[in-house]
Amino acid sequence: MPRPPRQPKPDSGQLYRDRACRSKRRFRTQGDALDAAAALNLERERKAYQCPCCGHWHLTTRFPED
Numbered sequence: 001m002p003r004p005p006r007q008p009k010p011d012s013g014q015l016y017r018d019r020a021c022r023s024k025r026r027f028r029t030q031g032d033a034l035d036a037a038a039a040l041n042l043e044r045e046r047k048a049y050q051c052p053c054c055g056h057w058h059l060t061t062r063f064p065e066d
């Protein structure tokens with residue numbers, strides 16, 4: 001099975017965010033996202049943000065240096 005041609009490396013933040021968007025879970029509301037974060041019960045703080053690409057909410061790990 002031949003490999004598909006590689007796409008040009010994105011050099012814009014918009015494309016990077018779109019890629020992140022596709023790999024993340026989407027939530028319809030901030031409340032849904034935060035409920036899911038609580039359910040995950042991870043040791044790291046999770047933050048919900050509204051995605052500029054899809055308009056839904058995603059979770060991101062918030063590191064101290066942010």
Ligand SMILES: [Zn+2]
Binds near residue numbers: 026
């Ligand atoms: Zn998104």
